[in-house]
Amino acid sequence: MAVTTAPGSTAALYSTRLAERAQEEKFDPREIRLSEVGLCGRKQTLRALGYEGDEPDERSLSIFESGDEHEETIYHLWAEQFPRQVKRQVAVRTAYGTGHIDIWVAPLKHLVESKSTTEKSLKRLPMEHHVDQVTMYLHFWGRAHGATAEIAYRVKETGEIKSFPVEYNERRALSLIANLVEIQGAIEMTQEPLPIPADYTAFSFPCAWATGRCPFWQNCWGGAQTEVQKKKVIAKAPQLAADAQEYLKLRQRRQALEGQVAIIKVREDVLEGGFGSVLDGAQASALVAGEVLLGRSRIPGRITYDGDAILEAGVITQEAIAPFRRIGAGYDRWTPKDLTAPKKSKAG
Ligand code: SF4
Numbered sequence: 001m002a003v004t005t006a007p008g009s010t011a012a013l014y015s016t017r018l019a020e021r022a023q024e025e026k027f028d029p030r031e032i033r034l035s036e037v038g039l040c041g042r043k044q045t046l047r048a049l050g051y052e053g054d055e056p057d058e059r060s061l062s063i064f065e066s067g068d069e070h071e072e073t074i075y076h077l078w079a080e081q082f083p084r085q086v087k088r089q090v091a092v093r094t095a096y097g098t099g100h101i102d103i104w105v106a107p108l109k110h111l112v113e114s115k116s117t118t119e120k121s122l123k124r125l126p127m128e129h130h131v132d133q134v135t136m137y138l139h140f141w142g143r144a145h146g147a148t149a150e151i152a153y154r155v156k157e158t159g160e161i162k163s164f165p166v167e168y169n170e171r172r173a174l175s176l177i178a179n180l181v182e183i184q185g186a187i188e189m190t191q192e193p194l195p196i197p198a199d200y201t202a203f204s205f206p207c208a209w210a211t212g213r214c215p216f217w218q219n220c221w222g223g224a225q226t227e228v229q230k231k232k233v234i235a236k237a238p239q240l241a242a243d244a245q246e247y248l249k250l251r252q253r254r255q256a257l258e259g260q261v262a263i264i265k266v267r268e269d270v271l272e273g274g275f276g277s278v279l280d281g282a283q284a285s286a287l288v289a290g291e292v293l294l295g296r297s298r299i300p301g302r303i304t305y306d307g308d309a310i311l312e313a314g315v316i317t318q319e320a321i322a323p324f325r326r327i328g329a330g331y332d333r334w335t336p337k338d339l340t341a342p343k344k345s346k347a348g
Contacts, residue, residue: 018061032183034092034099034140037176038132039206045186045193046216053215060212070154071102071114074161078105078112092141096180096262101137109147111137117153117162126151126164132176134166139173143273174266181262185255191333196220248336 030048047053056064071088079086082105090101090111103112113134117125134149142149149166186194200207202221207214214220237244278287279296286295310316 014062015058018058018065021061021065022056028098030187032097032180032187034094034097034136034180035133036129037097037136037179038129040197040200040214041179041183041186042194042196042220043206043214043216044183046219048183048187049191049193051193051216051219054213054218056215066156067114067116070116073154074112074114074152075103078103081105082107090141092137094136094140095265096177096184097136099133099137099140101141109145111142111147111149113137113149113151113166115151115153116156119155119157122153122155122162125153125162126166131166132172135169135173136176138166138168139170139177143168170270174263174270177266178259178263181259184262185259189255189258190335192335244336247334248338251336 029050032044032048036044075086075088085106087104087106088102090104092099092101101111102114104110105112111134113130115127115130130151134151138147138149141147149168151164151166153162153164154160155162183194186192202208202217207217207221275287275294276296279285285297286293288294
């Protein structure tokens with residue numbers, strides 16, 4: 001019998017709901033996502049730089065919808081234990097990217113990442129990239145709150161829930177932050193997508209899997225890039241070879257230094273966390289450790305105003321601010337490439 005989506009049917013209602021969901025912009029596409037820190041960095045750069053990917057089809061939207069339903073179930077389990085003390089989608093904003101903790105059980109200082117799985121996948125749990133995601137939540141947010149963490153998997157076929165605790169691992173966190181720094185560098189400095197990771201292939205996860213593929217598959221494996229490159233007009237300028245070489249070296253040096261500074265800053269943050277705990281415990285403003293005197297002073301936060309929120313709240317209108325609008329001058333983006341570097345193979 002043919003499957004139809006008759007108007008007025010439950011199936012039609014669900015399709016409408018999915019279509020509405022497709023219109024919702026849940027997350028800012030320009031943001032680096034902590035939830036994907038253990039997955040493809042190229043994907044994060046493509047999305048943030050505005051490259052077009054496939055729109056999710058109805059099947060994918062339905063999978064997202066059922067993921068939300070599993071989270072709802074897990075949330076209610078906790079909310080029934082601790083009414084009004086369990087929060088959802090707690091934002092974790094960092095200098096390297098943004099994440100959202102699914103469920104925060106405040107009385108237990110416990111964060112829960114909700115996932116769904118299949119019976120077939122149970123033996124592979126917890127997934128490494130899910131542990132990476134929770135490691136970032138612990139690093140940037142959980143440690144300061146003295147949190148414990150778990151990944152709660154809902155088994156699709158049976159509805160059972162399997163919990164996996166996640167312990168904070170500083171080494172893992174620092175290595176993941178280095179990935180974020182690399183993504184950030186590609187978005188903000190070179191403004192070029194990261195290359196396809198060497199161990200990825202066109203027909204294995206995370207590029208493709210049995211029932212779907214990454215929204216940027218066409219860009220990476222479909223030859224779309226080659227077409228764009230063909231349109232470029234390239235002038236020959238052998239007289240500038242030395243200058244171009246110097247420029248390339250300067251750019252590489254600057255990127256390496258900026259990457260190092262970011263990693264140093266991460267380590268400083270970790271150490272400051274330890275010093276802060278001692279000062280808090282002693283209610284002191286300085287400590288002496290060996291031959292170092294270390295002081296801490298609180299700098300009050302700056303007062304700022306969120307222009308978008310002001311407009312959204314209707315306090316002022318777009319028309320009212322129109323006379324004050326200024327459009328900045330455009331600029332040239334220079335992207336040096338080393339033509340002698342070995343080419344990255346798409347298939348690794
Ligand atoms: S297709 Fe593969 S390499 Fe390309 S963005 Fe997606 S996951 Fe990354």
